[in-house]
Amino acid sequence: MQNLAMSHSEIISGHSDHQSNADTSSDLYAKQTLPNNSNTHNKLIQEFHSMYSTYTGSPFDAESAINVELVDSVIRGLKRGRAAGPDGVSAKHLHFSHPIICVLLSILVKLILKYPYVPDAFWYWHDYSTAERG
Numbered sequence: 001m002q003n004l005a006m007s008h009s010e011i012i013s014g015h016s017d018h019q020s021n022a023d024t025s026s027d028l029y030a031k032q033t034l035p036n037n038s039n040t041h042n043k044l045i046q047e048f049h050s051m052y053s054t055y056t057g058s059p060f061d062a063e064s065a066i067n068v069e070l071v072d073s074v075i076r077g078l079k080r081g082r083a084a085g086p087d088g089v090s091a092k093h094l095h096f097s098h099p100i101i102c103v104l105l106s107i108l109v110k111l112i113l114k115y116p117y118v119p120d121a122f123w124y125w126h127d128y129s130t131a132e133r134g
Contacts, residue, residue, distance in 0.1 A: 062113040071102045071109070087121070 035041030078091035094101065112118055 071106045
């Protein structure tokens with residue numbers, strides 16, 4: 001049985017082949033996105049580039065962004081039943097650990113973000129996980 005969707009062809013602006021339809025649609029879209037006024041358009045482009053060149057983004061405040069509730073929700077969202085990392089800790093261990101672990105992990109993450117230092121053991125885990133994936 002022939003696929004009806006494949007045998008049916010749309011006719012757009014007198015064209016029925018796919019390439020002509022794509023070109024026609026592209027031309028229509030390009031016309032719709034042209035600026036109304038080229039002077040205003042050029043002024044807005046210059047304003048954007050001026051603002052973009054000095055943009056630094058919003059400051060990231062680790063103290064308010066990283067908290068015990070966030071760490072707890074991340075731990076609760078981990079999939080259990082997965083293999084443990086090279087340190088022997090699995091999601092199941094974290095899930096059933098004492099609640100103080102969330103406090104300690106939130107402090108650890110804040111310190112890592114505050115001071116540009118990541119413990120060597122973190123890199124070992126990263127190398128291990130990417131090597132396993134091949």
